[in-house]
Amino acid sequence: MGLRLDIVTPERELFTGEVDTVLVPGAEGQLGILPQHAPLITVLDEGVLTARRGAESLAFAIHGGYMQVLSDHVIVLADVAEQAEEIDVERAEEARRRAEELLKKQPPPEEQRAAMAALQRSLVRLRVARRQRPYRPEREPES
Amino acid sequence: MEDLERVRERLDNIRAVEPILGALRTISLGSWQAALRQASNLRRYSDRLLGMLPPLLPTLQAQGAAQRPRRARPPAQRVIMVVGSERGLCGRFNEAVVEYAMGYLVSQPAAGPLELAALGSRAARLLRRDGHPPAWSAPLPTTSLPPLQLAFELARRWLMQYEAHEVDAVDIIHNHYQGPGRYAPQVTRLIPPRLEAAPATGAAWPPPIIETDPLRIYARIVEQWAATGLYGLLLDSAAAEQSTRYQIMDGATKNTERLVEEMTMAVQDARRQEITREMQGLAVGAGLVGPRGS
Numbered sequence: 001m002g003l004r005l006d007i008v009t010p011e012r013e014l015f016t017g018e019v020d021t022v023l024v025p026g027a028e029g030q031l032g033i034l035p036q037h038a039p040l041i042t043v044l045d046e047g048v049l050t051a052r053r054g055a056e057s058l059a060f061a062i063h064g065g066y067m068q069v070l071s072d073h074v075i076v077l078a079d080v081a082e083q084a085e086e087i088d089v090e091r092a093e094e095a096r097r098r099a100e101e102l103l104k105k106q107p108p109p110e111e112q113r114a115a116m117a118a119l120q121r122s123l124v125r126l127r128v129a130r131r132q133r134p135y136r137p138e139r140e141p142e143s
Numbered sequence: 144m145e146d147l148e149r150v151r152e153r154l155d156n157i158r159a160v161e162p163i164l165g166a167l168r169t170i171s172l173g174s175w176q177a178a179l180r181q182a183s184n185l186r187r188y189s190d191r192l193l194g195m196l197p198p199l200l201p202t203l204q205a206q207g208a209a210q211r212p213r214r215a216r217p218p219a220q221r222v223i224m225v226v227g228s229e230r231g232l233c234g235r236f237n238e239a240v241v242e243y244a245m246g247y248l249v250s251q252p253a254a255g256p257l258e259l260a261a262l263g264s265r266a267a268r269l270l271r272r273d274g275h276p277p278a279w280s281a282p283l284p285t286t287s288l289p290p291l292q293l294a295f296e297l298a299r300r301w302l303m304q305y306e307a308h309e310v311d312a313v314d315i316i317h318n319h320y321q322g323p324g325r326y327a328p329q330v331t332r333l334i335p336p337r338l339e340a341a342p343a344t345g346a347a348w349p350p351p352i353i354e355t356d357p358l359r360i361y362a363r364i365v366e367q368w369a370a371t372g373l374y375g376l377l378l379d380s381a382a383a384e385q386s387t388r389y390q391i392m393d394g395a396t397k398n399t400e401r402l403v404e405e406m407t408m409a410v411q412d413a414r415r416q417e418i419t420r421e422m423q424g425l426a427v428g429a430g431l432v433g434p435r436g437s
Contacts, residue, residue: 008191010370011184041352066192068194068351069351075191077191
């Protein structure tokens with residue numbers, strides 16, 4: 001008997017289907033959900049949600065939200081969520097580089113927070129993208 | 144001859160406008176359908192959000208945290224935000240919502256200051272014209288749907304002001320979509336948020352483990368509820384605006400097609416008459432035809 005997983009954002013229903021296990025980025029740390037898990041409510045952090053269905057592994061970038069576990073039903077209400085195929089690796093890489101460069105300059109606290117959040121978002125996107133396809137980070141051209 | 148030239152010129156002008164009308168009609172149709180689809184997705188999200196409350200509320204009530212009464216204070220500011228459109232070509236869409244807002248403003252008790260705000264340049268302009276300049280206004284996208292981010296930013300700001308007793312209430316006035324080309328202005332109280340927990344589904348036993356502070360989860364749900372509530376109203380307004388624009392553009396496109404058809408026939412008729420006259424002239428010149436009986 002598997003788990004029904006629903007990943008919903010305010011803008012769309014990203015995924016709904018049967019899976020065997022779910023690993024989510026809880027605000028208190030990673031949480032693994034198996035069938036027959038006790039009912040649970042938690043806040044989600046920025047991170048990668050991984051679901052296993054047989055030999056298949058599904059990865060989603062989750063940018064905050066909540067999770068409710070009912071009897072064999074996991075509902076993820078994400079603020080923003082993306083599938084690996086939707087992630088533009090070059091754009092995420094560019095965002096990561098921009099955020100890192102900004103952080104090196106030691107900006108004021110507000111900008112620093114924004115840059116940290118942007119860095120975290122881009123890293124999560126890159127991690128999800130890497131799981132689904134071969135990923136090669138950009139290198140400086142050799143002279 | 145002069146008439147024919149004028150008709151040709153008009154025909155060319157109408158033909159030049161035809162693709163623009165067609166494009167606007169297609170864009171409006173796409174945006175209208177997208178707004179309805181998005182609103183339906185949002186409802187599914189909101190329903191699930193409310194579904195989290197039944198298991199959460201007993202814990203909060205035990206902690207005495209939920210439904211904390213606000214201490215009596217002098218009335219703070221009330222915010223009234225009018226949602227209009229950024230572009231015209233949607234009939235009385237903006238006039239209707241602004242007229243309704245004017246009536247609503249008059250009906251409000253004088254207690255506490257009021258802040259009038261507007262989303263959409265057209266509505267802001269009409270409010271200024273009617274002597275009620277908004278304290279602030281923000282534009283809406285012209286071709287795409289309102290961004291979710293905008294709803295989150297506004298809701299977050301108002302909730303913080305509400306918590307700080309700077310704002311007592313936030314009312315949103317928008318055109319509620321009632322079907323293709325039909326809408327009616329209405330007012331919705333966004334803040335203070337009124338969350339009605341969805342009936343509990345499934346087994347309530349054992350009680351859920353609530354990771355993180357339940358109050359933190361509740362606060363986030365309230366914020367999310369206010370933001371998605373506002374986003375829903377923006378989408379509803381967008382559906383009303385775009386469906387009205389679609390109806391107008393559809394009418395204009397059909398009218399243009401009819402005009403083009405009529406004018407093309409008029410041009411062809413005038414051209415036939417001109418050819419007949421020229422042939423008559425040639426025949427008379429060649430002596431093929433002459434006065435009757437000669």
